[in-house]
Amino acid sequence: MPGSTANSSGSSATIPSATPSTSSSGSVRGASGTHPVEAEVSRLFAAYNNQSRTRRPARNTHTLSTYTHTFCCLGRKDASTVPSRVGKDQLQRLGLGDKRLVFRGNQDSSADFMDFILSTYPEMRDAGGFELLKISGTTHNRNLSLIPCPNQGYSVRYLKDPAVFINNSTIYIRPLQRNLNMENLLGSDSPVSLQRFPRQTP
Template sequence: MSKSCPELLREAANLIEEALSRSPTAPAAPVTPAAQSQQIPAAQSRTPVQAEVARLFAPYNIGARRNMTRRPAQVQVSRRSYTHTVCCLADHNADKIPSVLFKAELLTSGLGEQKVTFSGNDHDPMVITNKLMEVFPKLQQGGGFEFLKLVGSTRSRNLALLQCPSTGYTLAYLKDPSTMIGQATIYIRPLQQDLPLDCESSRPASGPVIPCITCQKEVPFSEMKLHRLSCNGTPMQESEREQEGRPK
């Protein structure tokens, strides 16, 4: 039956120790003061048996020392996503929440209320800027933007400015409890000038043209929701149908 490697190493160490015990031991030399002042390395102070055993087990000790070596901790940057409801306004002087009807008009113009997911470094202001310019391309025409939030009661509809830090708006700033945003909608206001509300150029109509069940006006499918909010319920007259290009 073959023996394992540790068993063979132990037998070799026992044989070496037995051979050394049979050899005559030289008398110890007197220690002089000069010799005491010299420091003897630990490796030189080993007995021959200890040195031989250390040599035989060296491959195993290297792996143990490698596992014990600690690697320096890496600095991790926070890159968790952050989702929040925002509403992009068109008026750079707006200080009140827009009505339901006007929110629908903003939405058809490529602005209005959207749920946006930001992802990136919490302390990089460009994470917010780049994402907002992607979701609201018209915002690039505003010369910058400001964040606002609702203050007071919902009935008052008043908006208050969220002061912009010196570093710009960041995810860390929005998540900070002292900002007191919570789950409330963040309103985005253009900084220098109004944004255009040209519905046709910003968002092309999609879907077929269908008649309104109240006024019988033919409206593109994608604009029917907005039309229903403003429809006064009065059926169109014959002259109006002709203007719309509808045959008699």
């Protein structure tokens, strides 16, 4: 159509109505001295380049992000309540219990999160997996509730989701299939007795 040219989406961009001039090469140029097609291509590619430049910092920030939270590793697969003060002290002596951990890596990766947990609590490697729990209801409640595991596995991004309702609460890590081997953790000369780790019932 005279006076207009089509852009990449099929719509038309109106060209100024100034009388076009003809260069020595015979091409038609507008009043600004730029060929209409060249102007449109420059406009489209300028927008694309600006969009690409704004995306790069986001990827770098995502890769270098950190996540700090308090975790507590439980020893039994049937644990369903918050350990007592004495119980927490015993877990602490075994290298379990409350720890303020800092995650560095891809917050969307369940594999990175699993490596993070297993490197912190290597005893969990023989547990057949693990589950994450949080305090159910108010902070004065000692009952623990399961944090549902998404199909792709736990990730930091998932745990930070407000819909999961973790906020600053301690995240409890529970063995999935097998209790942790307390005897190996205690050692033969440890003053902590296994009898002081009673079975917790739901």
